[in-house]
Amino acid sequence: MKRGVGQGGYSLREKIFLKLRQDILDGKYKAGDSLVELKLAEEMGVSRTPVREAIRQLELEGLVYSIPNKGVFVEGITGQDIEDIYAIRECMEGLAARWAIERMDEQSLKELENLCELMEFYTGKGDLDRVGELNSKFHDLIFESTKSKPLKQILIDFQYYIGNIRLASLKSPGRAEQSLKEHKAIVEAFKDRDVERGERVLVEHIRNTRLNYEKMRKD
């Protein structure tokens, strides 16, 4: 069996989906660009079939739109979308905090603490890419701990959408240190199983992230 995208436990379709999504989110394809199945297939050394399937999924996620018999076009996400996503997260992360605190087991709590310590370590070293990665894992773990399929689905998707933005935001001066403090406060509240406080500090963390993004956008 020939392969053009490299192995790794995923099917071709899945790998292509992830790659295309990342490329769109990275801005490699801009809004309005057309994605031609055959062209993509050749670039990746596969047939049209898995490419099509990946595109259908992107379509459902709203990252591309397709005009029958004409082509599919990148929709991308706009600045407005990102603002909206932050606003939505401010609502939903409160819920996430509550459910997670109520339902999280001890092991996950330990893991959360551990992630926070790692973030501290890499923040000290100034390796912000790694910090961003841990940051994602941190929040993913909270989402996972809510044990709520619908909530997880939304928040994880959003997390991908704004991943790059958040990383850039993390690199603005002083933000990484502030962010670390906020994460520590979250861990403390979670460890105390204090729903009220957990909700408050997590929502505040999201708000600060958003404010930092808005400040950054002006420059």
Add this chain to the structure above:
Amino acid sequence: MKRGVGQGGYSLREKIFLKLRQDILDGKYKAGDSLVELKLAEEMGVSRTPVREAIRQLELEGLVYSIPNKGVFVEGITGQDIEDIYAIRECMEGLAARWAIERMDEQSLKELENLCELMEFYTGKGDLDRVGELNSKFHDLIFESTKSKPLKQILIDFQYYIGNIRLASLKSPGRAEQSLKEHKAIVEAFKDRDVERGERVLVEHIRNTRLNYEKMRKD
């Protein structure tokens, strides 16, 4: 060109996607049932290709999960999922109300009012199926008016998920009349462009819907 699913402006894939999703939501396929591409394709008189694409989309929505080279299985939505969805909507519809009131144009407002009047008419006639349909349109119009792609995407999907539940709930004694009152209050607040009040009555409406659902579930 032969067709086995009937025409209607949609591609085969899209029709199959909608049909499968409806069947899962209707409980025609229960959780754990396996969906075999070839079988479905033959049942619908089409080839595997569009069936596959539809299944990939269902997978992304979380309604089925697929084990490579083994099969795809229905995940469905559980009672817990529905409760979660109501909780999430209670958060998000507040946001939706605010944005919709701020951004809705006069024409949509008129349409909203009109939908409400139609609901009154059919509630009087006791045609609750029709009322349920209008109900969906009513809320869809609000979502649309937020002009927010991320918010729309979430709420419209959720609306599909719980569509059947809501319809059943609407048929419990007295609920239709109560629901109508709440919709009228929503329209009034929207017409006055009163964000505070709009947010309050819409969230309250969702909460009542949820409470009614929970009451109904006990019987």
Add this chain to the structure above:
DNA sequence: ACACCGGGGATTGTATACAATAGAGTCAAT
């Protein structure tokens, strides 16, 4: 100059053919 119409290329939509894999059942060796 301009509206109309038709050919042909580009692109997607659908069907089919072939490859790879997982798992169940069988059968022989111990």
Add this chain to the structure above:
DNA sequence: ATTGACTCTATTGTATACAATCCCCGGTGT
């Protein structure tokens, strides 16, 4: 009887072939 290897079937994964559609573009008549 148990275990281990092996074949065989069901199913998905991928590639390719063919059909339908859209639209650009050039020709033609007025």
